[in-house]
Amino acid sequence: MSKNTASTLLSITLLATMGVACGGSDSSTPDAPAGDTLPKCASGSNAFETFGGSAFLAVNTKIIDNTLAEFGSGGSGAANLGSAFEHLGDATQGSAYADDATAFTGKLAAFLVFAYGGPETTVVGGVTYHGNQDMVAAHTGMHITDAQLTYFITNDVVPALTASGVTSADVSACFAPVITSASFKASIIGH
């Protein structure tokens, strides 16, 4: 093989390698949920595809209802939720508290829809909310603990799902992996 041929082959190989390395997938939306990689329900589809937007809004309402019920008659029954809801609507306590109850409800719905395979925006009460949210920023200043998050998931979220007709099998298969993941937990706790 002549030097010129070898050199040409080497150049082509290097260019091809660079093309493969730099081609890849579009990283312009790194936080977009990969629908195909989301866990599947018994239906064979992801949670949003299986249950639809209305069901997600209904579950969201139940989560809010369950959370409000934690407050009980004494007003301090929700201490197990830490400071997550103590300063709702009071931006002076930190940007994470800027949203009032209505905005919080809308954002929670949008997050759930987006996280489980739905569109990036969700309309609640005529207002459009974005689901691709910075969970760390949304919880910074609240100092939520592992136990507080655990109590919230087990007593407010799971009952909302089962009361809305989601089977235990589907709770495990297509809902649990998102909210029990280490990355989700890390985005909520300790900030």
Next chain:
Amino acid sequence: MTTYPRLRRAAAWTGGVLGVATALTVAIHLGPVRKLLGWKPLGSAVADSTGGTSSGWCPFGFGASADGTVAVRPRPHTAPDPAKAVALGRPALGFTLDVTTRGEVLAWATAHGVACHTIQGSTLECSNIPVAALPTGENALGLTTAWFSFPFDDKLEIVKTVRTGPDAQAVAAAFEGEQSVLTAKAGGPITRDGAADAGELALGELRQAHAEFQFQNYRATLRATNMGKQGYVLTEMYAAVL
């Protein structure tokens, strides 16, 4: 026409003083100003002797006492629900609802080397409570975290817990144990969902067994949950019903 210059001047001064006082009163209750003054935010679970809620440091009659404790508010009285039975007893981790005081819980914590701190006004959040500190025979699991709430009269009203177990068997057994105790001491559950069987709980993440107890004077909730890689947990809630 007769004019009353002195009266007009007095009225003007009075109006001016009242207006300034009103403006100041409004201003000191605004969020940023309260923060500057170091007052608690509105809506904090702090009571006052007249039954209202306050920041705890408002100068007009509400707030902390000289020893730093928060003033308590009287318990509101509600009619019992005749559709529900009266609980035979009201178990709450060995404490007595409507009787045990915050000071007594703190004394118990100190005696057992349990770390507690105050959150949201008067609630105590206690961590890593060993089995030896709890009523014997009910549960082999210690408490990861417990919350003790005292919204009225400084008396214990609500207890909530999270217990982390080493495996499904341990948490399932703890759930059944607590359910048996509640049934014996208070009465049977009105709702029972899921199977507190180790095999069932282990079938998947967030698999859950649930028992709900509701009486005229008492509520209790038990949940055993598979938390996936985080293990298995038992959560409890014991509350006095007003």
